[in-house]
Amino acid sequence: MKNLTFRPLWLIAATWVHPSLASDIPGDEASWDSIATRPVPVECTRVDGSPWCRSAGVIEASVTEVDNALRNMSKHAHLFESVIRIDVLEDDILHIVLDYPSPLDDRDYVARYDYAQSGDVRTFRWESVRHPAAPEGTDVVRLPNFAGEWRFSPHERGTWVQYTWQAEINGSFPALGYKTAWKRAGHEALRDLAQTQGAGLIAP
Numbered sequence: 248m249k250n251l252t253f254r255p256l257w258l259i260a261a262t263w264v265h266p267s268l269a270s271d272i273p274g275d276e277a278s279w280d281s282i283a284t285r286p287v288p289v290e291c292t293r294v295d296g297s298p299w300c301r302s303a304g305v306i307e308a309s310v311t312e313v314d315n316a317l318r319n320m321s322k323h324a325h326l327f328e329s330v331i332r333i334d335v336l337e338d339d340i341l342h343i344v345l346d347y348p349s350p351l352d353d354r355d356y357v358a359r360y361d362y363a364q365s366g367d368v369r370t371f372r373w374e375s376v377r378h379p380a381a382p383e384g385t386d387v388v389r390l391p392n393f394a395g396e397w398r399f400s401p402h403e404r405g406t407w408v409q410y411t412w413q414a415e416i417n418g419s420f421p422a423l424g425y426k427t428a429w430k431r432a433g434h435e436a437l438r439d440l441a442q443t444q445g446a447g448l449i450a451p
Contacts, residue, residue, distance in 0.1 A: 272372065272396045272411055273299050282426050287450050289433035291414065291426075297392065298425075301411040302433030305404045308446035310369070313399055313406045316443040317371050318362075323443045329435075334381065342381035352418055356390040357381045371397040388418035407451060410436045 271294070279290040279301070287304040306313055316323065321341075324330050331353065334342040344355040358373040374394040383389045395412035414429055441448040 272394070283430040283433065285450065287434050287437055287448070289430050291429060298414040298429075299411065300414045300429045300433055301409060302437060303407070303409040303451045304437045305402050305406065305449050305451050306399075306408055306437065306441045306444070306446050307405040307449065308441070308444040310367075310399065310401050310406045312444050312446075313408065313440065314369060316440060317397060326439060326442055336378050336380045340376060340378055342378070344387060351420060353387045354390050354416075354418070355381075355384070355387045356393040358393065368398060368400045390415065390417055402451075404449065405446065408437055408440065412436075 273292055273294050277292040277294065277299075279292045281288065281290045282300075283289040287302050289300060289302045291298060291300040293299070321333050321335070324333055329345050331344040331346050332342075333344075336342055336357070339361075340357065340359050342355065342357045345353060347353050356375055357378050359376045361370075361372045363370050363372070372395070375391055392415055393413050395410070397408065397410055399406050399408045401407070410433065412432070414425075414432075416425065416428060420428075438448050
């Protein structure tokens with residue numbers, strides 16, 4: 248059996264603009280607990296019993312480059328080892344299948360995406376939806392509540408990036424492994440985004 252390695256629970260392939268999503272993404276007002284400080288800080292909280300996590304870092308590339316990477320992430324899908332398949336169901340709805348290490352079942356989710364900009368701050372936000380073209384299967388575990396947000400703005404070293412995600416893992420995942428999975432997910436999400444530009448990633 249191969250070693251257990253935890254893949255990031257994320258994929259953004261946003262090229263679309265949609266009215267504001269209903270998901271209530273926790274912000275600075277939430278009570279965040281630090282679970283990692285290196286290579287980037289990762290912290291988690293709970294909202295109505297549901298776990299949320301966020302990580303932050305500086306990608307050494309311009310805001311324009313990072314923005315374009317997010318808008319065209321489906322073109323970079325081959326760079327992410329966690330991604331098995333991306334199905335574009337509608338202009339703003341994707342079905343993403345994620346690879347999990349054996350003996351765990353793979354995960355999938357269906358999400359609607361939204362892009363917004365306010366001053367120098369740009370956000371890509373998503374939430375899970377149902378779609379008839381992507382019914383729940385028996386060979387993967389559906390993430391029915393998967394939602395989150397990418398937030399970024401200019402930084403003297405490039406682009407400050409914050410990644411927030413709904414951190415339920417579901418299925419037969421060992422509870423003792425949650426923090427390890429969340430730490431790796433928070434780091435790898437930022438690292439993989441930086442890699443699309445061949446850029447470095449540093450702590451904020």
